[in-house]
Amino acid sequence: MSEAPVLPLHMRRDGFDPVPELSALREGEGVRRVTTPLGLEAWLVTRFADVREVLGDSERFSNVLHRAVRVPGMEGYTEEELARLRAGNMLACDPPEHTRLRRMLTPEFTVRRMRALEPRVRRIVADHLDAMERGGPPADLVSAFALPVPSLVICELLGVPHTDRGDFQRRTSRMLDLSLSFQERTQAQRESREYMAGLVARAAADPGDDLLGMLVREHGDDLSADELAGIGSLLLLAGHETTANMLALGTLALLRHPVQMALLRKEPERIEAAVEELLRWLSIVHSGAFKVTTTDVEIAGVRIPEGEAVVCVLPAANRDPGLVPDPDRLDITRGGLGHVAFGHGVHHCLGAPLARMELRIAFPALLERFPGLRETGRAPEFRSFHIVYGLNSLEVAW
Template sequence: MMTQTPELPLHMRRNGLSPVEELAWARDGEGVVRVETPFGLPAYLVCRHEDVRQVLSDPARFSSALTPFPGSGQMNADELAKMQAGQMIGFDPPEHTRLRRMLTPEFTVRRMRRLEPRITEIVQTALDDLERAGKPADLVAHFALPVPSLVICELLGVPQADRAEFHERAVRLLDTSLPMEQRVAAQREDRAYMAGLVDRAQADPGEDMLGMLVREHGDDLSTDELIGIAGLLLLAGHETTSNMLALGTLALLRHPDQLAMIREDPAQVEPAVEEMQRWLSVVHSLPPRTTTTEVEIAGHAIPAGSLVICSLPAANRDPAFIDDPDILDITRGAAGHVAFGHGVHHCLGAPLARMEMRIAFPALLRRFPGLALADAYEQVDFRVFSLVYSLRTLRVTW
């Protein structure tokens, strides 16, 4: 029996490295349009930069906690409670604040700077592996994926040997073309794996982040919350950054003048990272919010109890936010973009992601000054049904 591939929701549609024109029309026209979520539920899609910031900064009217948990229809109440525990992105203040407060000290810019020497080593090791693979080589497999995966593994205390296993699960968790049964199965596998990690950390807390949470907050966090926090950090810590490294490299190869600027001038790296975040917006949207009262956005009345989705690519390319939004210009820095979200759910790991990219891009471009695509751009294989836009492979030569 053949399974029909679902239609791609508007906010997930891309044309290579850019959002589709229909998304820009929605933003520049109505500003808010009716869509379906990847799970088939009706929702309002918010497209303008200022409106997206408004939604994301107002958890009282746009609730994360009231939004249905993906796959909840296939779980009983006990399993659903276990799956939701510790998932900060699914809570509103004050519960969200309680969970996040325990993690915030570990993700400050100052703490991240202590990781810089180790991240530099991991990047160099990955570059050695890429070179040993011989040209043409897959940049995703040998560089973009290993760097953030190894960093988050070491940070959380995850065995490096398990990297391939959790990446395969992550791909299934994020693939909206799969039947919900398969994605729920991946959720269950992931939780079982995380439960094993937490059990070992509780028995013998190490110096990693899980060990820290057990030692310092063991009385404040339930075992289910520890499992949820670990799973969320592991998924978010490698999927988004690995895809930014791959897609960012592809974007620079399409803009060789800007690639050369990053390679030759260290001062260009930080603004380049911000601009690439804005221009690529690898996360299509954050989890939907549910309105707690009737609200008005861009002149549209949205009833209480409605799902609201924020399009991050549309917002980040809003001409009301930034001039010439469809042009990649690494010199401008793009302060104020929403690629990391906004408000109380602003990405906790943003300082870590920025540091990884700031180290990785120049190191790659200096090691391989002749870096080039091994295939035509039209042959690049995008994961179009992934909740985090990504590449399956990126074959490069040098």
């Protein structure tokens, strides 16, 4: 593509905040049809109550987008190729198919299982803080802490060699980068699946105690090799891109709100509420998977015909005064679970308990280790074109 890419409206931000146009849309008509720069016509849904309604209704709002909507760039692929790229992707299917896949994974992400992982996560966090401290200031918080901690955690959980991280981090980052063409993103997706297929084959020969080993051992007869590769590929991507950016952007948010940060340092028992508030206020996942209407529907008094794409704008919904008063203010003392940063409905983030646990451990450990943590003069680099919002770099000193 020769033209400079244009950022879709639902992904536009001013630093931490959704752009004023999105807030105005939420306070105004609530729902609007737009042509995304990808060439796809879609309805943006912006209010909290409407977003919950859409995400909570998988019958009228399907995740099987390809059935009704053609994404520009898809023409060059055969139906068989596209089906292989979707196999095992829980975000591209509805119940009962979705239920079948998700039920295999839920035992691995229970609150109890997450508690059992806590000591190992504390160790990983401490090791990275040690290395940061040894290296001395300044340090890039993204590459020294925010990215490697969740990356190592998901690698150990899945059974992915962490020594491969350079390659798979590059690939997952490309899969999510909308400044690249559909072909480039699909190529990265294909490579990711090929890589994961190799790990699945190894797990099939000698299943370990990790998640891939469990899937092969307990569900090997129900899952195709393509599905196994798809599940592994999605979990690897989701496991580090999201938490990494919450850690980096959340730290910057605290540094830019010194009163809030001081309160959290003084009263660390506030961490659970603080994490929920940061999740709400930052809403790093702009929209989650696009939906397609399976029938004529009405949202916020607007009629949307059958077979149209619907995009839930999570940052706008989480800044709705209908959710919390004075929603644009970061206030770590409120911190309810009611936000939609992890989505809602049957596709609610499978890894949410893992993400919460990692964030509840990592933020306090970072603040405790570096009482003088601060930004240097170098401006942090926001990453705008990624499906997951966040920072490419955040230089800090202490």
